[in-house]
Amino acid sequence: MFSQQRIALFQNHPTPFYVYDLGLLEKTLAAMNAASSQYNYHVHYALKANSNREILDRILKSGMGADCVSGNEIKRALESGFTPDQIVFAGVGKNDTEIRFAIANDIFCFNCESLPELEVIAQFARDANKTARVALRINPNVHANTHHYITTGLEENKFGINIHELPEVIEAMKQYPQLELIGLHFHIGSQITDLNVFRSLCTRVNEIQEWFASRRIILKHINVGGGLGVDYHDVENNLVPDFKTYFEIFAKFLEVRQGQQIHFELGRSIVGQCGTLISRVLYVKKGVQTNFAILDAGMTELIRPALYQAYHKIENLTPSPGATDLRYDVVGPVCESSDCFGKALDLPEVKRGDLIAIRTAGAYGEVMASGYNLREREETMYLPL
Numbered sequence: 001m002f003s004q005q006r007i008a009l010f011q012n013h014p015t016p017f018y019v020y021d022l023g024l025l026e027k028t029l030a031a032m033n034a035a036s037s038q039y040n041y042h043v044h045y046a047l048k049a050n051s052n053r054e055i056l057d058r059i060l061k062s063g064m065g066a067d068c069v070s071g072n073e074i075k076r077a078l079e080s081g082f083t084p085d086q087i088v089f090a091g092v093g094k095n096d097t098e099i100r101f102a103i104a105n106d107i108f109c110f111n112c113e114s115l116p117e118l119e120v121i122a123q124f125a126r127d128a129n130k131t132a133r134v135a136l137r138i139n140p141n142v143h144a145n146t147h148h149y150i151t152t153g154l155e156e157n158k159f160g161i162n163i164h165e166l167p168e169v170i171e172a173m174k175q176y177p178q179l180e181l182i183g184l185h186f187h188i189g190s191q192i193t194d195l196n197v198f199r200s201l202c203t204r205v206n207e208i209q210e211w212f213a214s215r216r217i218i219l220k221h222i223n224v225g226g227g228l229g230v231d232y233h234d235v236e237n238n239l240v241p242d243f244k245t246y247f248e249i250f251a252k253f254l255e256v257r258q259g260q261q262i263h264f265e266l267g268r269s270i271v272g273q274c275g276t277l278i279s280r281v282l283y284v285k286k287g288v289q290t291n292f293a294i295l296d297a298g299m300t301e302l303i304r305p306a307l308y309q310a311y312h313k314i315e316n317l318t319p320s321p322g323a324t325d326l327r328y329d330v331v332g333p334v335c336e337s338s339d340c341f342g343k344a345l346d347l348p349e350v351k352r353g354d355l356i357a358i359r360t361a362g363a364y365g366e367v368m369a370s371g372y373n374l375r376e377r378e379e380t381m382y383l384p385l
């Protein structure tokens with residue numbers, strides 16, 4: 001819950017808006033660093049979770065690298081002060097401009113997702129008279145036990161190179177002296193809360209490494225991606241994710257070969273809890289089964305509930321003293337029935353003008369906002385330490 005002082009700050013701000021708790025972000029970064037540095041792991045921040053400049057500034061200062069999935073994210077990372085040798089670039093559909101831009105800037109590594117992509121990178125590297133470092137993004141066929149829209153490591157998904165294609169890829173790579181194969185990359189999905197999934201990933205990576213070793217192919221870098229989940233339900237008790245247990249799993253189950261560096265790409269677990277969407281209640285409307293609390297924020301500000309049926313904790317920050325709980329569907333103003341933040345929620349009685357907090361909105365929130373219905377969002381607020 002926010003302090004009365006903070007709620008008073010929110011009262012004086014036009015809604016809807018995002019608020020970021022930079023103190024919590026710093027705490028999260030410190031916990032992540034403490035846990036990963038024990039094993040000398042290299043951790044990159046996945047910009048797609050939140051590319052807000054204030055946030056990137058804190059993340060840069062914490063020493064993380066940058067994981068980008070578009071040319072503009074690479075541009076944003078460079079503008080924010082990340083150096084090219086800290087930048088990795090993934091994505092199934094890198095376009096020509098993006099690839100040329102990344103080559104021109106000598107980024108650390110392309111995480112390549114197909115043979116045709118390798119061919120294009122080789123061609124553009126030749127044009128630029130450069131060598132491009134590449135890692136093969138392999139689809140390990142490991143089930144992430146998460147929502148099917150954010151599962152990425154199954155053979156049916158569009159991501160990565162399937163294991164049975166590897167002989168062909170390795171053979172083809174011989175024609176491309178402009179490509180330097182420096183490692184392997186994996187990313188099996190997002191919001192993973194069942195940590196056994198990461199253990200399965202380790203087992204699969206070990207097998208795949210064995211395959212490469214038997215062909216005397218040396219891989220300096222192993223990148224196991226991101227995906228560590230956050231607690232959308234018990235927010236207050238889990239503001240900082242359990243990075244210690246997460247990294248311990250890799251330390252225990254991933255076989256590291258001599259001279260190898262292990263890389264991670266975390267997004268949600270770094271920024272998820274530090275962001276909240278604040279809105280006001282416009283109307284309380286009686287329905288047949290339930291009441292509707294109609295907010296001035298909608299799927300245009302936070303699309304996760306509409307897109308993935310995602311749960312976000314909702315709080316009434318300004319209930320009247322002694323208010324009792326009533327049941328509400330909390331909805332947005334957008335002309336779509338999917339524009340709903342939660343159904344049949346019990347909240348202290350809601351009235352017009354109440355401030356509503358939608359928690360754990362720091363990741364895949366503001367970055368996925370749209371201008372649908374020509375809607376606008378008010379200026380973002382930052383809470384300092």
Ligand SMILES: *Cc1c(COP(=O)(O)O)cnc(C)c1O
Pocket residue numbers: 046048049067069090091187189190191225226227228265266267268269363
């Ligand atoms: C999205 C993404 C990540 C980050 O995922 P989180 O679940 O936010 O940690 C990491 N690597 C790649 C390649 C991604 O696409």
